[in-house]
Amino acid sequence: QLYLENCATCHGIDGTLGKAGANNLTTTTLSDQELKTIIEVGNSNGMPRFKEILGGDEEIEAVVYYIKGFRRIDG
Numbered sequence: 001q002l003y004l005e006n007c008a009t010c011h012g013i014d015g016t017l018g019k020a021g022a023n024n025l026t027t028t029t030l031s032d033q034e035l036k037t038i039i040e041v042g043n044s045n046g047m048p049r050f051k052e053i054l055g056g057d058e059e060i061e062a063v064v065y066y067i068k069g070f071r072r073i074d075g
Helices: 002-006 032-041 057-068
Strands: none
Touching (some): 002 057
């Protein structure tokens, strides 16, 4: 639910939308900590900070866990 409310507009329901330059989350190679940091503070590519929007570390970690479910496993 957190992902759908806060992330799906730009990243899409399945992580592939890429609206407004948002990265395709199915191909990300970022570590959990890198994802967490970007969610918290945003980045220079237009990703806004969500630290104050999401309710702390537990919710941010839940979003990271959800995003990891989009990753494609090749081979």
